[in-house]
Each structure stands twice: as C-alpha cells, then as structure tokens.
Amino acid sequence: MNRFSATILCLLTLAITIGSSVWSQDAGSKATVVPEGTADEGLIEPTADDPQGPLGETVRLGETLVTETSSHPMTQPLVGNALNCTSCHLDAGRHPKAASFVGVAAAYPAYSPRESAVITLEERIAHCFLRSQNGSRPAPGGKVSVAIAAYITWLSRHTPIxxxxxxxxxxxxxxxxxxxxxxxxxxxxxALYGDRCADCHLADGSGSGEGPPLWGEQSFNDGAGLSKVLKMASWLKVAMPPDDADLTEQQAFDIAAFVNSHPRPEFRPERNDPQ
Structure with a gap:
C-alpha cells in the first residue's frame, strides 16, 4: 500500500468512527428511533420518565390506544361499541381504585377461573376486547396487543412480581x-340515575361526550364484568362521580341494579372471537 492510499484509509476510518459516536449520542439523547408504522399514529408526548427508543414509542402507543380505543385506526376495527379502555380503567389506568392498571402486569401469567386456564397479560387484554368492547381479539403478538401490554407493564414496573x-x-x-x-x-x-348520572350518560343511557354509553348496543356486552351488579356497584363506589366519588354503598348498588336492568349486547364467542 502506498503512502497516499494509507492516508485515505486513515481518514475514512476516522470519519466512520466520529460519525458512529455522534449518532450514538444523538440517539441516546433524542430517542429518535421509531418502530415501523408508528410515526403518524398521534402518539402521546414522551415524558422524562418514559423509556427511550422503540420501547418508549411502544409504551406511548399503548397509552394512546387505551385512551382512543374506539376511534384509533389501529383498534377501531376491533371495537364493536363506543367505549375506550379508559371508560372503565379511569385516568388511562392510573386511577388507584377504579380498575387500576398499576401493578397488574406483576400478577401474570395468572390462573383465570372464567377461562379455566392460565393466561398471559396479552390474553387478558384480548378478553377485554371481546367482552367490554363487544369486539374481536387483537392478534397475539401483534402491535395492538404488545403496545397495550407494554403500557400496562410500564405502569407496573415498580411492583414485585x-x-x-x-x-x-x-x-x-x-x-x-x-x-x-x-x-x-x-x-x-x-331516581338516583336521573339525579346523579343522566347529565353525562343521558336519560336513555346512550352516553355523550361527557360519559360513555351504559347500556344498549354501544355499551359493553353481558359477558363483561361490569354487567354484574356487584362488580358495577363496587366500581361506582370508587369511581363516580369522577374525581369526587361520594356514593354510599346503597346508592352504588341501586344505580348498578338500574343500569343493568336494561338490555345490552349478548356475548357470543363464536361471533366476537375470530379464532
């Protein structure tokens, strides 16, 4: 190798080394790597506490899907009503008492009496789509299922398994x-519903921009947990009204009984589950 060729080789090596170092610093500080297909999905803005890189993008996508389940283009085809995950899991699952997501991932895999099987967190998410959202199952290992599971796991990261x-x-x-x-x-x-609930959920239970449908075709089906009076009453006691839950136990049971006295979609696994 002559002196000119050796000089060129040294310069190229130096340029590659410097370029790699700059890219690594930039990627670490800005988390610019975006998973395929997520760039235009209206992701929630990152916070300093979020993981960086593709994991952070996936966690934020999961939060977006939880809050926009019935309207987001990735989940809307899987939803058969007007509900979002956060219709029941308040504050995007961060509410400490109303079906909180915090710590949930630490319990899985778990035995499910309803399914008579040990299930994963992704399978539990799928069951919510089938029942609470009267829809169909997200593909196992697919972007929707993984993103929501990643978000719930992120909220559970400080909880011992x-x-x-x-x-x-x-x-x-x-x-x-x-x-x-x-x-x-x-x-x-x-009477309590008319006085305490109808302003947001309307007299016919069809819901409004202030509150989701509570019965009828746009609400959860009869396979969902909240279709049971005990579960509904327990949820109402800690969740309603939002940010100022003040119902007595008797009031919670009375409202739950009234709400669940109305018709709602029938859970039919053969229709809801394409598998």
Missing part, C-alpha cells in the same frame, strides 16, 4: 363490596 394462583387480579384490583349486606332497589336506582 407476584403471580396469582387464584384469579387474574393485580395488587390494586377493584375491591368488591359485600353483596350480602345490601339489597339493591331498581326503583331507587332509577
């Missing part, structure tokens, strides 16, 4: 009220 051998419930699960202590009254529930 504690797989649940009894039920798929995390440490911040909804605490059920004592069903034997209170007898629901539908008539009282109707």
């Amino acid at each position: 504690d797989m649940n051998p009894i039920a798929p419930l995390g440490p911040n699960r909804l605490e059920l009220l004592d069903a034997d202590a209170i007898k629901p009254d539908v008539a009282r529930g109707e």
Whole structure:
C-alpha cells in the first residue's frame, strides 16, 4: 500500500468512527428511533420518565390506544361499541381504585377461573376486547396487543412480581363490596340515575361526550364484568362521580341494579372471537 492510499484509509476510518459516536449520542439523547408504522399514529408526548427508543414509542402507543380505543385506526376495527379502555380503567389506568392498571402486569401469567386456564397479560387484554368492547381479539403478538401490554407493564414496573394462583387480579384490583349486606332497589336506582348520572350518560343511557354509553348496543356486552351488579356497584363506589366519588354503598348498588336492568349486547364467542 502506498503512502497516499494509507492516508485515505486513515481518514475514512476516522470519519466512520466520529460519525458512529455522534449518532450514538444523538440517539441516546433524542430517542429518535421509531418502530415501523408508528410515526403518524398521534402518539402521546414522551415524558422524562418514559423509556427511550422503540420501547418508549411502544409504551406511548399503548397509552394512546387505551385512551382512543374506539376511534384509533389501529383498534377501531376491533371495537364493536363506543367505549375506550379508559371508560372503565379511569385516568388511562392510573386511577388507584377504579380498575387500576398499576401493578397488574406483576400478577401474570395468572390462573383465570372464567377461562379455566392460565393466561398471559396479552390474553387478558384480548378478553377485554371481546367482552367490554363487544369486539374481536387483537392478534397475539401483534402491535395492538404488545403496545397495550407494554403500557400496562410500564405502569407496573415498580411492583414485585407476584403471580396469582387464584384469579387474574393485580395488587390494586377493584375491591368488591359485600353483596350480602345490601339489597339493591331498581326503583331507587332509577331516581338516583336521573339525579346523579343522566347529565353525562343521558336519560336513555346512550352516553355523550361527557360519559360513555351504559347500556344498549354501544355499551359493553353481558359477558363483561361490569354487567354484574356487584362488580358495577363496587366500581361506582370508587369511581363516580369522577374525581369526587361520594356514593354510599346503597346508592352504588341501586344505580348498578338500574343500569343493568336494561338490555345490552349478548356475548357470543363464536361471533366476537375470530379464532
């Protein structure tokens, strides 16, 4: 090799080394790597606490899908009603009592009595699409399922793993009220609903921009947990009204009984689940 060729080779090597160093610093500070297909999906803005790079993009996509489930182009085809995940899991799953996502991932894989099987977090997400959103199952390992699971796992990152051998419930699960202590009254529930709920959810339960549908074709089907009076009452007690939950246990049971006295879609696995 002559002196001119050796000089050129040294310069090329130096340029590649400097370029690689600059790219690494830039990627580390700006997290500019974006997974395929997520650049135009209206992702929630990152915060200093988020992971960087593709994992951070996936976590933020999951949060976006949780808040925009019925309208986002990735999840809208999977949803059969007007509900979003955050219709039940308030504050995008960050609410400490209303079906909180915080800590949920630490319980999985978990045994599910309803399915008579041990299930993963992704499978649990799929069941919500089938029941609460009266829709169809996201593809296992697909972008929707992985993104929502990543978001829930990120919210659970400080929770010790504690797989649940009894039920798929995390440490911040909804605490059920004592069903034997209170007898629901539908008539009282109707009056309470008109006074406390109808402004947001409308008199016919069809929902508005202030509150989701509570019964009818645009609400959850009869396979969802909230279609049971006990589960609905327990949720109402800690969740409604938003940011100022003040219902008594009796009021929660009465309203739950009234809401669930109305028709809603039937859960039919053969229709909802394409598998």
